[in-house]
Amino acid sequence: MRAKTTGLRQAGAWIAVWGALCVSAAGCGAKAGGTEPVDDGFDRAAMLTHIGERVVRPEVSAFAQRAGALATAASAWCAAAQGGGTPDASARLQAQQAAQSAWKAAMVRWQRLEVLRIGPAAMNDGELRDKIYSWPVVSACAVDQAVALRHADPASVDVAKALPNRRGLDALEALLFRADTAHACSPVAAPKGWDQLDEDSRWQARACYAAAAAADLQASGDTLSDAWKVGGGDYAAVLKGAGGSGNPWSSQREALNALSDTLFYLDAEVKGMKLGQPAGKVANSCGTADAPCAKELESPWAKHGKVNVVENLRAFEALLFGIGSDGVEGVSFDDWLVKVGAQALADKLRADTAALRKAVDAIPGALGTAIEDEAGRAKVTEAWAAGKEVSATLKSQFLTTLSLDLPDAAAADND
Amino acid sequence: MPQPTRPADERGPHTLSRWAERAARPVDGASLAAFRVLFGLLLLGSTLRFAASGWVARFWVDPDFHFRYWGFAWVPVPSEAGLHGLLAVQALCALLLALGAWTRAAALGFALSFLWTELIDVTTYLNHYYLVTLLTLLLAALPSARVASVDAWRARRRRGTEPVRGEGEVPAWTLWLLRAQFGLVWTFAGVAKLEPDWWRHAWPLTTWLHARSEFGWGLFDLPETAYAFAWGGLLYDLTIAAWLSWRRTRPAAFALVVGFHVTVGLLFQIGIFPFLMVVGATLFFDPAWPRQLARRLRGRAPERLRPREPAAATTRPHALPRGVALACGLWLAVQVAVPLRSHLYPGSVIWQEEGMRWSWRVMLREKHGDVSFRVRQGDTGAEVEVSPRRYLDGRQEREMSGQADLVWQLAQHIGRDFTARGWRDVQVRATARVSLNGRPPQLLIDPTVDLLRVDDGLGPKGWLRPAPTSAPPRLGRRPVTRAAATTTGDVPASLAIARR
Structure with a gap:
């Protein structure tokens, strides 16, 4: 019996030695997984810092600026379409072209952010992203229905609460770039009252919905920008600190994997x-x-x-x-x-x-x-x-x- | 010097008889009971973790398509509520197993309900899930509830205080069988590591350790560390069953088991596997070890765990029932044959994966692939490419990419889908470019073969392309050159590297 208990004691001693080694390794790991760079030949924190601060954040900021310019241009288009009661087709067209240019400028920046979709734009199953751009969920008919409804009763449609395919850059494209005012729906889904509107009213309805949608886009762009801004959400700092205590990224590896996902x-x-x-x-x-x-x-x-x-x-x-x-x-x-x-x-x-x-x-x-x-x-x-x-x-x-x-x-x- | 001759009764058929007699000899049932309790608790924890992780929806409900095991496509996929019900059954059975209440029925109930869920989708296959299935089937047959169990307590209540001969004992073969089961897992896992990628190139450990650089004091990026792990793992798997079986080395071997599996468990996400093997290793100790431990911990053992008197000597040898011997022999023969079946297939197992499952090739390869399907309308020759993502989630796609039989299954599904859409004379071919252990991607499947015209089955697949012959890349930390340390422009030195 003594030999058997000695065996148990020996096993216990061996386990203690192994346990100490494992715990110390894990402990060092926990410390290294924090904000301190890991001395492994590649500086992951430096990469996360660089991508956050030098790649994503400037693009977010640039997009927000262009979304603001688009809101201004769309608002001018609405004003031109209303024309103070006497619409001027040439002024309306000029304003529309200016808004189209502003849309393209914003879209260029957004297409970069489509790829760089990490952090705030990707959270909650991409809720913020979908508000800004819901492609491939796009429906010109849904936009036209919302336009007609809002024209008939402006209080009935709040763009800020609309479904993603009725707002954002995709909806704005459908509003800004179609050459005619025909709706895009099948006869059974035709927007209520649209066919009864004259041409000027249709342009007015479309341009003023675009102004509201662009203002909503600007708000979304500002939300995204604030989330990355130093002094705001400073998401670049969150990326940089991946693996640290309280950081939503449990490890640098997790954050890097999310970055690779975007590729x-x-x-x-x-x-x-x-x-x-x-x-x-x-x-x-x-x-x-x-x-x-x-x-x-x-x-x-x-x-x-x-x-x-x-x-x-x-x-x-x-x-x-x-x-x-x-x-x-x-x-x-x-x-x-x-x-x-x-x-x-x-x-x-x-x-x-x-x-x-x-x-x-x-x-x-x-x-x-x-x-x-x-x-x-x-x-x-x-x-x-x-x-x-x-x-x-x-x-x-x-x-x-x-x-x-x-x-x-x-x-x-x-x- | 003349060698002493062994007694006649230790040779020939008499040796077999002696082993049979030793196998039938009663031993303390405490270690088997401890295994049952620990294993049951492990299964309970694992089941609860599975449900809490949301894996029921992720693995079985959300996917539109399930990969089925050959011959088991008929297994129904329960509704989400049904799946949660199955998990509830598993949790209940695991608890009953740990308590030793209706023990055999509980073990069988767990095995069958677990097997059902496992048969739903091949992409959820894990070696340790297979081991769990085998162990629960064994516990459904073995008398694991003779000590520290509700069943034993109920039996005592039924018969009163009158002691019964053999109470609390189990035949030695029950422990031998379980030890053999664990021994086979370790040994075959070790044999599998004789794969050159493992021992000669330290792959895939090289990349896995690199990914865990935050551990290991910065050593995990050194090639030497990967080699140390590879060779250590190889030697460990090949020999640990022997060290555990030898009384003199058993304590150190058990500590090694704990250390090895805890380390592996800390580094890699492998679920209950480390705990399972540690629990299994306890079976190699003296059958009375729980009583010895209880005595050491509490000063005296509780009634149920009091040291047992050795079984009364009897002149009549213990007889191993022929049925038991046959059943054990058959079980072990199957356990040996199933992993060895991979040798019946030509080519590399880790590339072609024929004979890969159920052969304890644990964590042996890192495979990622890009698979696309080309669907052709035979009468017009028109062809489109179909991404697997149209039917699969990311996890399923990852698993499918390196396993040709799964690519074949999805091809069949795509063929049916396009036929239903009105396509005529549909042909489906796959371009599967797969990277094995870091090598440049190579074609796994002959891209000219119409997968709707070939069969999947147990035989070798003639439509597979041969394994890469190049060695895996040598990764690891390299000295930083002066050029690479040059900074550029206005980028802080800590961020910048050389522009190329």
Whole structure:
């Protein structure tokens, strides 16, 4: 019996030694996971800091400014459409064109933020993002219905409480860029009273709804900007402090994984939805193959689809290579790859991304025009194929090398 | 010097008889009871954690498509309420198992309800879930409730104070069988680590440790650390069952089990696996260890755990029932054969995954892939690409990307979907570019093969492409060169690196 109890004692002693080692390792880990940089050859905190302060925050601020300019321009369009009781078509058109330019300027910045979707814009299942831009949930008919309702009774429609497809940049596009005043609904869903309105009233209804929608967009842009502003929400500081006590990111790894998630916008949205589906290379709502599908185009009225893709790529590169808004390159994923010895992979990503950008640039004219002829569609197909090359690398070797996960794939046990 | 000869009764058929007699010999049932209690509590905790994590919806309710096990596509997928009901059954059975109340029925109830949920979607497969299924099936057959159980208490109440011969004892083979089960897990996990990627290139530990750089005092980025873990894990898995079986090394071996699995559990998200193996390791101790521990902790053992008198010597040897011997033999033969089946398939198991499941190839490969399906209308030749995300969530896509049989299953589903949409003579091909252990992505499946025209099954899949022949990349911390440390422009030195 004595021998047996001695065995138990020995086991206890061994466990104590192991336990002490494990606990001390975990304790050091907990400390290192805080705001102090980890001495492991790659400074994750520096990367999070750079992306937050130099890449995302300037874009958020720039978008908020442009959303403000758009609100001013849309308000002027409304005033011109009302014309103090005597509408002037030429003044209205001029104001509309100014608002269109303001929309394009805002959209350029937003398309970058579409990719850089981390933090406040992504919270609550992207609630704030959807208020600003709900694509691909877009409905010109829903917008027209809201316009007619608001024109009949301004108190009946509060844009700030409207569904995402009745507000934001997508709704504003439908209001600003359609050349005529016909509604976009089927006869059974026709906006109430719309057909009875004269042309001036329709423009007035549309322009003043746009003014309200643009004011709402400005408010959303300010909310987003405040969330990132130093002295406001300072979300860049939150990213920088990932893993620290009280920080919503439980670890730097979690924050980095969320950043890598945003890179996959290139795969699903850019490659699949913006290029592949309209070109008929990817299954689409038209149900056809190898044939253009204009229904799938993004920003069809503004003919802004290609610019959107270009700006998406700009943001993708900014994130992958750490290119700040000032054009200076800082610490990001490519440097992380180099630090772990995967220089060749970093170089491949750089080369493939450059090839993708070149292929997109080679698409003639607007995307909607390009897909309608064989030569143009071939160019769109080339860009789609170049996107496949980048996303294949991202989804395979990139994730494996940095031990990251696909979006929406983490948080389960393994063995 | 002449060697002493072994007695005649220790050789030949007599040796077998002696082992059979030893297997049937009664031993203290306390360690089996302790295993039952700890295992039951572990299952209870695991079940509650599963429900609390929202995994019922995430794994089984939210996905529009489920990958099914070959031959088990008929298993119905319960409603969300039904699934929560199944988890409630599991929790109740786990609690009853721990308490030792209706023990065998509880173990069987857990095994069947757990098996049902596991059969819903292949992408939820985990090696330790399979082990849980096996262990609960074993506990449904073994007399694990003879000590410290409600069943034993009820039996005592029924018969009064009259002692019964053999009370609180179990045949030795019950412990042997469970030890063998755990021993096989460790051993096959060790054999699997003889894979060159593991021992020669320290993959996938290299990338996993790198991802855990916040631990390990900055050592986890050093290639040497990955090699130390790889070789240590290999030696551990191959030999730990032997060290636990040898009385002299058992205490240190058990401490090693605790240390190893706790460390692995801290580093990687592997659920109850570490605890399960630690609980399993207790089976290798003296069958009376809980009584010894209770005595040490409390000064004296409670009535139920008082040291037992050795079984009264009897001139008649204990007989192992033939049925028991056959059943145990059959169980173990299956447990050996199932992992070994991978050798019947040509090619690399970690690439092709034929024979991968149920073979204890634990945490052996890191695979990520980009899979897209090309659907062609045979009569017109028109073709579109279909993203798996149209049907799967991210977790399912990740799991599918490296497993050809799952790619095949989704291809069948896509084929049915497009046929239902009015497409004629549908063909589905897959471009599956997969990175195995950090290598550049390669095609896993022949992209020219129409997956609707080939069968999945137990035989080798002729439509798979061979495994990559290159070595995995060598990752790890490198010395920072002077050029790389150069700063640029107005970027603070702490943020900037060289412009390339």
